[in-house]
Amino acid sequence: MNHLILGAGPAGVVAAETLRKLEPSASITMLGDEPEPPYSRMAIPYLLRNQIDERGTYLRKQQDYFAARRIETLVERAQAVDVAAKQVRLASGAARSYDKLLVATGSTPITPPIPGLDQPGVTCCWTLEDARKITAAIQPGAKVVLIGAGFIGCIILEALVSAGAKLSVLEMGDRMVPRMLDPTCGRLLQKWCAQKGVTVMTNAVVAAIEARGKRYQVQLKKGAAVAADLVISATGVRANADFLQDSGVTLEHGAVRVDEYMASSAPDLYAAGDVACGKDFSSGEYSVQAIQPTAVEHARIAAHNMHRHRSVKHQGAVLMNVLDTIGLISASYGLWQGVAGGDSSELLDESRFRYICLRFDGERLVGANTLGMTQHIGILRGLIQGRFKLGKWKARLMENPLQLMEAYLAATQG
Amino acid sequence: MQRSLYIDADKCTGCLQCEMACSYENEGVFNPAKSRIKVFTFHHEGRFVPYTCTQCDEAWCMAACPVDAITMNRQTGAMEVSEAVCVGCKVCTIACPFGTVNYNQDSGKVIKCDLCGGDPECAKACPTEAITYVDADATGFDKMRAWAAKTDNATAAN
Numbered sequence: 001m002n003h004l005i006l007g008a009g010p011a012g013v014v015a016a017e018t019l020r021k022l023e024p025s026a027s028i029t030m031l032g033d034e035p036e037p038p039y040s041r042m043a044i045p046y047l048l049r050n051q052i053d054e055r056g057t058y059l060r061k062q063q064d065y066f067a068a069r070r071i072e073t074l075v076e077r078a079q080a081v082d083v084a085a086k087q088v089r090l091a092s093g094a095a096r097s098y099d100k101l102l103v104a105t106g107s108t109p110i111t112p113p114i115p116g117l118d119q120p121g122v123t124c125c126w127t128l129e130d131a132r133k134i135t136a137a138i139q140p141g142a143k144v145v146l147i148g149a150g151f152i153g154c155i156i157l158e159a160l161v162s163a164g165a166k167l168s169v170l171e172m173g174d175r176m177v178p179r180m181l182d183p184t185c186g187r188l189l190q191k192w193c194a195q196k197g198v199t200v201m202t203n204a205v206v207a208a209i210e211a212r213g214k215r216y217q218v219q220l221k222k223g224a225a226v227a228a229d230l231v232i233s234a235t236g237v238r239a240n241a242d243f244l245q246d247s248g249v250t251l252e253h254g255a256v257r258v259d260e261y262m263a264s265s266a267p268d269l270y271a272a273g274d275v276a277c278g279k280d281f282s283s284g285e286y287s288v289q290a291i292q293p294t295a296v297e298h299a300r301i302a303a304h305n306m307h308r309h310r311s312v313k314h315q316g317a318v319l320m321n322v323l324d325t326i327g328l329i330s331a332s333y334g335l336w337q338g339v340a341g342g343d344s345s346e347l348l349d350e351s352r353f354r355y356i357c358l359r360f361d362g363e364r365l366v367g368a369n370t371l372g373m374t375q376h377i378g379i380l381r382g383l384i385q386g387r388f389k390l391g392k393w394k395a396r397l398m399e400n401p402l403q404l405m406e407a408y409l410a411a412t413q414g
Numbered sequence: 415m416q417r418s419l420y421i422d423a424d425k426c427t428g429c430l431q432c433e434m435a436c437s438y439e440n441e442g443v444f445n446p447a448k449s450r451i452k453v454f455t456f457h458h459e460g461r462f463v464p465y466t467c468t469q470c471d472e473a474w475c476m477a478a479c480p481v482d483a484i485t486m487n488r489q490t491g492a493m494e495v496s497e498a499v500c501v502g503c504k505v506c507t508i509a510c511p512f513g514t515v516n517y518n519q520d521s522g523k524v525i526k527c528d529l530c531g532g533d534p535e536c537a538k539a540c541p542t543e544a545i546t547y548v549d550a551d552a553t554g555f556d557k558m559r560a561w562a563a564k565t566d567n568a569t570a571a572n
């Protein structure tokens with residue numbers, strides 16, 4: 001069997017490892033188009049803070065890890081796939097055949113339609129190469145403008161501050177992290193940032209970025225301009241599926257639509273991670289989650305089905321995020337916005353920046369947002385994914401949402 | 415033969431000796447707040463339930479870690495966090511459906527039960543044998559493992 005994996009991020013690596021365990025003698029090749037050993041984007045904030053070196057971002061630390069497992073790794077860019085001939089055309093001009101193909105090419109930051117985004121002092125924060133550029137540009141006192149206070153923006157925010165940047169954050173939405181945190185969370189986070197000396201402007205739409213000598217002026221649609229030595233754009237991502245445009249593979253939301261076996265519409269072609277539009281556990285619908293836990297979960301299931309089709313079925317991935325913004329930790333799970341007709345249980349301690357909001361559908365927990373909580377937080381996943389009927393614990397949680405562990409133990413040990 | 419912590423909540427009196435022993439062994443302080451095993455109190459029912467990581471086969475924490483900081487100790491079967499490698503991203507804390515990996519804001523890293531390298535202090539400290547360290551396939555423990563199956567989001571077809 002000849003397995004070809006496009007992408008050397010967490011999804012590609014976990015799929016390759018899983019396939020090796022299932023098929024000791026198969027041929028496994030993994031391509032990535034960045035000139036680095038397989039690494040984790042998630043570790044970039046810690047690299048920016050100088051907490052780790054580049055090696056610390058590598059997905060597997062042991063040298064020759066992949067060679068030792070006979071996983072061939074190549075730096076190559078896939079350009080097109082011929083699903084009938086089962087062949088991938090590479091940027092180098094070569095072609096690779098496959099018996100089974102996994103598309104795990106991840107995502108790329110989107111380029112918002114802002115004039116001046118293509119200048120040398122403007123960058124994304126997505127790759128190790130971006131991180132090197134940012135590190136080189138940030139001298140203590142350097143003025144940095146971060147466009148976008150979404151998930152990725154907030155994750156790198158702290159790293160930029162601790163690297164000594166004077167940071168301004170511009171968010172076009174009405175609150176921070178609008179796609180992960182409810183209005184109360186978002187507002188508290190903004191207040192927290194202000195207390196820590198970081199100005200986050202919401203409803204701030206950037207009109208243009210203009211060069212002024214070696215510096216930049218970030219012009220807002222309404223109001224003043226903000227000066228910057230470096231501009232970082234973090235306004236969202238899109239799947240790296242362009243190379244499949246002409247392949248006939250069904251795309252949805254710009255990503256590869258997969259079924260519950262992580263299989264695409266084309267035979268023997270699977271997808272996993274940020275590039276896959278897969279099943280959401282909570283809604284049952286298909287969406288692109290673009291988070292690390294989902295990438296590895298997809299990969300494991302895809303590998304099983306590449307080995308033996310329809311052997312493992314995906315129940316859908318629970319959306320989950322955790323964010324540390326200058327020491328304030330927020331988390332979101334599942335249907336954190338709540339469902340129509342469902343109850344919510346909320347507890348807010350504004351002065352201590354503590355907040356929890358549980359969302360129920362009948363007697364079941366279906367989503368949550370938390371702020372300032374670090375202990376036993378994973379139990380939210382357990383309760384959501386176990387679809388436990390909470391019985392009398394529903395009323396107790398309505399009274400005190402902090403009794404999560406107790407509710408879980410009662411549901412499971414009864 | 416690998417061994418596991420076996421918890422018999424009915425025997426627990428809520429004395430918190432296990433939490434004390436755990437925090438002292440791992441953090442050098444007698445401070446239940448820093449313990450990796452937690453005793454939950456059910457006021458209504460007058461019950462106490464000690465609870466910690468079951469070192470589950472799924473190892474959600476290990477799979478989710480972006481930098482390979484969690485590895486299995488082949489001798490004890492415990493999933494162990496390498497402090498040197500952990501970057502403190504907390505993804506394991508949200509990925510563990512049992513809520514047994516916790517972030518420690520003082521160190522900026524996560525902590526979880528590592529079976530004390532094969533000689534768990536909590537079991538030694540427990541005066542009522544509510545916590546014992548027994549052969550992995552002894553009865554009862556399977557029940558805890560069964561929860562893992564309940565929360566597993568991949569099920570084998572057929």
Ligand SMILES: Cc1cc2nc3c(=O)[nH]c(=O)nc-3n(C[C@H](O)[C@H](O)[C@H](O)COP(=O)(O)OP(=O)(O)OC[C@H]3O[C@@H](n4cnc5c(N)ncnc54)[C@H](O)[C@@H]3O)c2cc1C
Nearest residue numbers: 007008009010011032033041078105106273274290291292
């Ligand atoms: C700064 C930052 C912080 C983050 N923090 C978090 C977090 O805290 N929690 C969280 O859940 N997620 C976080 N993420 C998101 C997380 O990193 C991604 O969800 C995860 O990397 C997805 O894994 P993947 O393998 O699907 O894709 P990727 O990691 O993007 O890997 C894709 C791979 O495909 C390769 N590739 C792309 N196109 C081609 C092609 N045409 N041919 C060949 N190879 C190709 C790339 O080089 C790369 O090797 C963060 C991301 C960033 C940038």
Ligand code: SF4
Nearest residue numbers: 479500501503504506
């Ligand atoms: S907090 Fe540490 S151990 Fe947990 S996933 Fe992140 S790096 Fe890995």
